[in-house]
Amino acid sequence: MKKILFILVILLFLTLSTFAALYILSPNPPLSSLELCHRSIATAKEQEAEKYAPSLIKEAEIFYEGAKEALQKENEKAFFLRNYKTVIQLVESASSKTDEAVKKMTEDKANLSESLLKKLELVSHKIDHFDENYADLPLNKKARKDFTNAKLKYLESKKAYERKAYLLVVNNLDEANNLISKSVDAAHAHLSSYFADLSKWKRWHQETVDWSRKNGSTAIVVDKFAQTCYVYKDGKEIRRFNAELGQNWIGTKKFRGDKATPEGKYFITKKKSGSQTTYYKALLINYPNDEDKARYSANVRNGSIPKKGIGNLIELHGGGGKGLNWTDGCVALTNDDMDRLWNYVSTGTPITIVGSLRSLHEINGK
């Protein structure tokens, strides 16, 4: 009996020893690798990898979930039959995909940030350019609306960019760019026909300056686009004043009440002051001249304008300095500038009004 018991104890000891040896030598589950992999996936997702590299991060997650399932399957086996090779391979694949996703995300984010910054600068430049050159033009309501909308979208994009919400910026900024481009196109379309007379204006300007030089006398040139009134003496510019124009100053005056400022070579017919004018001091010019009359008749004949009369009483007068184009077609200077101009001129002094002295390309800085 004792012998049997002894054998049983020995067998039990051997079994336990074998069990212990196998247990100690069995592989450990790669938990730290799994934990590290999960952290890197979570970090990548926190940095918006799902938005910048969605397929890669999805693949990484699938590999990671596969690794977890494989781990569970292995753990269900007897400990001495476990093999975590598949788990390790899947974790490595998940980590590799995560690294790829992070790399792609980092590059894409940096590229997007850079390209958006450039686009922000471009749109800002377009808005500033429009603001400076075209915002005060008598454009149609849609062009103005597009411009304001573009500015609002641009400002919103800028705020989103500052908080690094780049993907939000993309759509808004594209919209802003489209809107400001439309406004610029509308302004250019509006101005392209206007600038068709540039060579004529330059010729008028030159003739007026030459007249001033030959006669040793004063002559005035008003540049409507620059909204500037130049005073020449002996062919040299001696003064310049800011000028305000008719509300629809783009294009020459065609008929009574069109609120346009005429373009042409005129002269002063009367100097008005005191009770003779409501605008402090005024210099009446000989609008309409022969050219204006001929154009008016032709336009009435071809039906391009209503038969309202050609209009008259176009003056350079005071009351200006409002910062906008507000007259019915006259040229307005501040009262102080009117005082200064008053002393240089007399009845008969030439006043040439031109659309612009610079081309649209020059104005656009091209």
Next chain:
Amino acid sequence: MRNLLKTVFAFAIAGVLFTSCAKAPEVEITNAKASIEATKAVEAERYVPAEFKALQDSLNVALLEVENQNAKFALFRSYKKATATLNNVMSLSEQVKTNAATRKEEVKNQAQQSLAEVTTLVAEVKELLAAAPKGKEGKEALEAIQGDVVLVESFLAEVSTLINNGDYLTALDKVKAAGEKAASLKTELEEAIAKKKGGRK
């Protein structure tokens, strides 16, 4: 011999009791996962991303610890550490929920406050527009500004919608943009009115 059998029997009973006690904390796992889902409902991912990530990391650590214990021989398993981590995840979730709600409320208040400020600014612009001199002088310009005010107001309506939809960060971007535009309109009007007043002798 009888004593030996009693001892073996006692050990067997103890072993059965021991293994039956060391069960995976399934309830705690379910609860911890549910608590994390609850933090998503208050947009913790968006408003407290770092805290949310830490929470997910903790849950993952706990789940891996459960697997670690599952890998052990039944007699040696202990889920105490995993259970403690899971309990910690649950209490942390509450904290994260509170923090996310607080942060969300802060941004919401900020957006609402900005909306109120810009609405007041727009009202001031409208008052200035009403007070601006009528007549031919500047009529076109005033109409243009009026058009811009309408656009700013439509922008503010979008802000209200965004706030109602809980998209406070986008609402803030929009309201700040509207604020800048409204401020520039106000300046434009004030300057125009000042020029009008000082324009004549």
